[in-house]
Amino acid sequence: MSERNSTAAYEALKARFERLSALYGAQAVLHWDRATMMPEGGAGARAEQQAVISLIAHETLTAPEVAELLVAAREADGLDEWSRANLAEMARVHAHATATPSSLVTRLSRQKSHTEMVWRKARAVNDYASLAPELDKLIALVREQAAAKADAFGLSHYDALLDGYDPGRRSADIDVLFAELETFLPGLLQEVMEHQAAGPERLPLEGPFPVTQQEKLGREVMDLIGFDFAHGRLDVSLHPFSGGVPDDSRITTRYDEADFTESLMAVIHETGHSLYERGLPAEWRSQPVGRSRGMTIHESQSLLFEMQAARTEGFIRFLAPRLKAAFGGEGPAWAPENILRHYRKVEPGFIRVQADEVSYPLHVMLRYRLERAMIAGELTAADLPAAWNEGMESLLGIRPPDDAAGCMQDIHWPSGSFGYFPTYTLGALAAAQLFEAAKREHGGLEAALGQGDFQPLLGFVRTHVHGKGASRTPDEIISEATGSPLGTAAFKAHIEARYLDN
Structure with missing residues (x-):
């Protein structure tokens, strides 16, 4: 085939993926609407809309001519580095799509929407019995998808799902990293708790803390970090999340008038996700290479801002007088040192999103x-609560009082996201490495955070992470940005320095 025809094939692919990008954006906004503001009675209609959009996107991607265009475009010699990376990513996305039959795409979309809505009701009243049968139906469909992808890619069922969230990642890689964490983390957790118990008392911060003030403070901090309100918004949902598209970012959090600390850090966490999307290369946003590079990188960005930066002593000292003013605080409880103790409290708890950074990996x-066991067919939804409670007792030494504080707390499984969870801890490891590298590159980074200035940190990730889009593998991005492959050493050193060296 001539170079001219090969180049034309690549341009035709770009046009098709630009249309797909608009469909994916519509899906993202519809998901946000469903979770935040739409009436309960319209859930069925919205689920059907979501299913139709999913089917249209799938058929657009898997049409026979796409495979023909991919073959033809590979002959093009005049593509630059980004275009070659874009073509490779097109092929990867196409392979994932063609491995899943159209009928399964529709059934999965409908069941995900339905199970998620059942979960929202069931969690609110601690009624796992109503969720279990719907979750079993969803797991069966996810296993069907996993089997189809496993056959297409020559992977295990779980790895086939994992690859969709973190391209190139395998459970064997995770097993090595998690085994390393397990050699030191339980002992380190105990050591940190003993160290804190021997230190100054953590004075209670007396509420109530009005939601209006929490929201106002959250918006101020988002603006400080670099969130663009001309291209995004903050709302409320049962579970904090971020979504939308780079030019239309949607963030949610939840509020507790007895404790402002959770919602503020959740806002910072989701802002980290949004900044990543907003920082993706603008000229490639409608193309696969211009998308985010998997969930390990995505979670590293949220945790970089929430855990690494926002809990530094300097930033908490900057934040403390603003907290005091926002909530009318008085007395020694509102001193920066005491507020820092609240944000660095280490204690095993039931809820993952409220967990401290030392115990968090054990939740993951x-x-x-558990999700590997469910995908392998070794664990049913009916047996999940008991397995969950036993696992919590084994890893964290605590047992949930009910299923709402146990296996029903997360939205991931009811929404069909199997293979996502390990990326939270992989992201924490990456965030520790990135923060260490950013401090090496910008010697005054922590001093800047003490002035409420996030620009040095944001500039570092804009260059070394955001601007890379999906042109590299997740591990290549981490290695190039930090000088080392993903590992546990930086995370261990960070925990020891933050919680024991004081």
Whole structure:
């Protein structure tokens, strides 16, 4: 085939993926609407809309001519580095799509929407019995998808799902990293708790903390970090999340008038996700290479801002007087040192999104083990609560009082996201490495955070992470940005320095 025809094939692919990008954006906004503001009675209609959009996107991607265009475009010699990376990513996305039959795409979309809505009701009243049968139906469909992808890619069922969230990642890689964490983390957790118990008392922060003030403070901090309100918004949902598209970012959080600390850090966490999307290369946003590079990188960005930066002593000292003013605080409880103790409290708890950064990986390890068992057909939804409770007791030494604080707490499984959970801890490892590298590159980074200035940190990730889009593998991005492959050493050093060296 001539170079001219090969180049034309590549341009035809770009046009098709630009249309797909608009469909994916519509899906993202519809998901946000469903979770935040739409009436309950319209859930069925919205689920059908979501299913139709999913089917249209799938058929657009898997049409026979796409395979023909991919073959033809590979002959093009005049493509630059980004275009070659884009073509490779087109092929990867196409392979994932063609491995899943159209009928399964529709059934999965409908069941995901339905199970998620059942979960929202069931969690609110601690009624796992109503969720279990719907979750079993969803798991069966996810296993069907996993089997189809496993056959197409020559992977295990779980790895086939994992690859959709973190391209190139395998459970064997995760097993090595998690085994390393397990050699030191339980002992380190105990050591940190003993160290904190021997230190100054953590004085209670007396509420109530009005939601209006929490929201106002959250918006101020988002603006400080670099969130663009001309291209995004903050709302409320049962589970904090971020979504939308780079030019239309949607963030949600939840509020507790007895404790402002959770919602503020959730806002910072989701802002990290949004900044990543907003920082993706603008000239490639409608193309696969211009998308985010998997969930390990995505979670590294949220945790970089929430855990690494926003909990530094300098930033908390900057934040403390603003907290005091926002909530009318008085007395020694509102001193920066005491507020820092609240944000660095280490204590095993039931809820993952409220967990401290020392015990958090143990929450993820539990979910990783359980979802692998469910995908392998070794664990049913009916048996999940008992397995969950036993795992919590084994890993964290606590047992949930009910299923709402146990296996029903997360939205991931009811929405069909199997293979996502391990990326939270992989992201934490990556965030520690990235923060260490950013401090090496910008010697005054922590001093800047003490002035409320996030620009040095944001500039570092804009260059070394955001601007790379999907042109590299997740591990290549981490290695190039930090000088080392993904590992546990930086995370261990960070925990020891933050919680024991004081």
